[in-house]
Amino acid sequence: MSGGKTKRFRSMPLTFTLLMGTVIAACSNSGGADDSKKNTETVAPGATPTADASAKANQPRTKLKMFMGDSGIPHPDGTDPSDNPFIRIVEDYANVDLDMDVPSYQDFQTKFNLLLSSGQLPDIVHTWFIEETDQRAREGAFIDLKKYYDNSPQVQKYVTPEMMELAKDKVSGNYWRIPMASQNTPQGAGIVARYDLVMKYNNNKWPETIEEWVNMMRTMKKAEPDSIILSNRVSGDYTLSYGGTPIFNMFGAAPYTYRVDGGKAVSTFTLPEYRAAVELYKQLYDEGIVDKEFAVNDNAKYYEKVKNKNVLWEYNSADQYVPSGVAKKPEDQTKEWLWAPPLKTYPSVVKDAKYTRPYRWMPIAGHGVYISAKSKDPERAWKVIEGFASDELHEAIFWGKEGETYNVKDGKRVPIAEKLSDKSRSWSLHLAFVYGFADGMEVTKAQAEMVRDPKELERMSGAMKMLNDQALETGIGLDNFIVLSDEAAKKRPDEVKFISKATVEAIMGKITMQEFDQRVQEFQKKFGFIYDEYTKYLTEHKNELLKAGVKEAGW
Known part of the structure; x- marks a missing residue:
């Protein structure tokens, strides 16, 4: 990602050009897409919903605000960060309406610094500037998430206790963030x-x-x-x-x-x-x-x-x-x-x-998601984090839906490469900040074998x-x-x-x-x-x- 070897650069974005057809976790770069509530493009997962969605159906939704980075893979033109099939999975899981603020990668640091200095923090914050955010957390800007984590099997499925210990603030001993898992990330x-x-x-x-x-x-x-x-x-x-x-x-x-x-x-x-x-x-x-x-x-x-x-x-x-x-x-x-x-x-x-x-690399990457001390509903904000760790969103990002982005043959899933990498859905990889951007290696490898020169793949495998x-x-x-x-x-x-x-x-x-x-x-x-x-x-x-x-x- 970067020229340096420090953890600061491990947090840098996913953005290698998809011009050459290479990227992590079965993703290509952005392009245009229709994103209204009437969007008929199917990206919903095939998994059964996990949270008590049916029980919430008639409950009023909580309105929450979230600030996050796109990690170098922007939304395509016409896609509303606050209203698209992927973010709706999170909203349905947590029974919320999310107002998303997602600046471009180029503008992220400036807008993030302004946000921290203003003191007007949204309910949930995703960032890769961990040192600065932890420092503000020690000053009272964010809450400790350990009690929520300890009672969340869903988040623990992807972020292990070892990872949480590594993400712990070494100055205060607090657990301000849920880190990005990166145990499946290729080394070096x-x-x-x-x-x-x-x-x-x-x-x-x-x-x-x-x-x-x-x-x-x-x-x-x-x-x-x-x-x-x-x-x-x-x-x-x-x-x-x-x-x-x-x-x-x-x-x-x-x-x-x-x-x-x-x-x-x-x-x-x-x-x-x-x-x-x-x-x-x-x-x-x-x-x-x-x-x-x-x-x-x-x-x-x-x-x-x-x-x-x-x-x-x-x-x-x-x-x-x-x-x-x-x-x-x-x-x-x-x-x-x-x-x-x-x-x-x-x-x-x-x-x-x-x-x-x-x-x-460490088993965690330099990304984190935090809950503001000013949030009026931290429990619901935590449900949003769980939504970003949900099986439904994982399936939607990395595989999509059977018959549309993959088929099943002899008991194995076979990706439809052009559908999985379509510009209308590939941007969603930047939402995988809990699972880790490399968590979809299975589908990535299967796709590559369908479209790439075997000798080229062999050279890359040896180099990696x-x-x-x-x-x-x-x-x-x-x-x-x-x-x-x-x-x-x-x-x-x-x-x-x-x-x-x-x-x-x-x-x-x-x-x-x-x-x-x-x-x-x-x-x-x-x-x-x-x-x-x-x-x-x-x-x-x-x-x-x-x-x-x-x-x-x-x-």
Whole structure:
């Protein structure tokens, strides 16, 4: 999903372009749809309703408000977030009328911050900015959900007690959120590149050094002067992400994260490897290989360039490139995205190749759903959360209805790929923030086998195993357990902005590398204490971290 290896980026959205026909959990991107109450398109599940819906039929409905993100898969034009067949499943389960506020992914952080600062919270809030939300919860903005969870077999079906413990606020000990389950998520992350372009411009083999990658880019630029080989997608304050980070990843110094070395944690921004990556990025920017708009591309611009300008690569998580039943468009038949193998030889500045490898994911992802302390009916708000964990919604999102989106043959469900991936229903994946976006792997695999080239599927399967093995070798990241002071937590947004500004200015030549070095020294004075807290926590909890699978606690 992102360029970083921290939990902050595990919460980033589902949005890899469905242009290439890859996405998690049998979903394609948005498009138009008819969404009125008279909508005749069937997306309702085949399961029998679970909640006491029949008993509620004649009871008045409670009106509740909910704020949530679309995780990068927006509603298609004409679909009302508050009134569509999927959200009606939740409404019927909880006997409510939901007023949904679902800003675009690009606007989510800004609107979420405004919502928190206003104090005018809706009944239910879904977000992937967990640190900020937990901090506000400690100030009284949200309620503890443990008593509701303990009495909810439906939520426990997908979110285990172990997951709830991992989601517990480590400062207060409260259970503010229901986390997203991610135990079925493919492990690892890495650089995913246009395999067809690599084979074409690098003599039918993967580059084995950074120099070989750069020479290939130059060859490609000479042959395709109009192509935008290296681009980037801005994600809120994180200016560098996705297409903007692979060079940093190759140097083992991804932006906005940390490194553990000799029992001490430091910001990657301060490393010599980070500086070397900036220098190379600037060189490629000057040569015209890097997108001149890399620091301002929004989602739409970035994906337009991916589609039409032969963008070469991006850094993302394995779950974002699971082959699905979305058939390739005619113009995309020769395009193939595949995970790049690690370099055979790293630059001399790289201290250890282990820093270039991905982490193992936690069994929960960085999403959460909260109930506001201002809700006048928290019990009914909890029923809404249960609705989002209902079997009916799960069936509707991932399988749909027999005879319409799948058939049964010899006792097995056979997906109707074009129906399951239709733009009128595929957006619903962003509602799976309790089950996890990868919970529909069974149907995804079945769809892919129906429409994809077997050799291409075999290559992708081998590459995903490679990422899985790397992640298991690295272990879970320290920052999934770290407990920062309020002062440090409040400084994180400023830290991100500082790193973005200094890095972009150096790449674009607005500051010299000597001035960049001065920015690093300034960073240490302003934000170094954050990583001192990392080190202190690591030192005090080393043994328990090692037992939990945090291998870097021993680095």
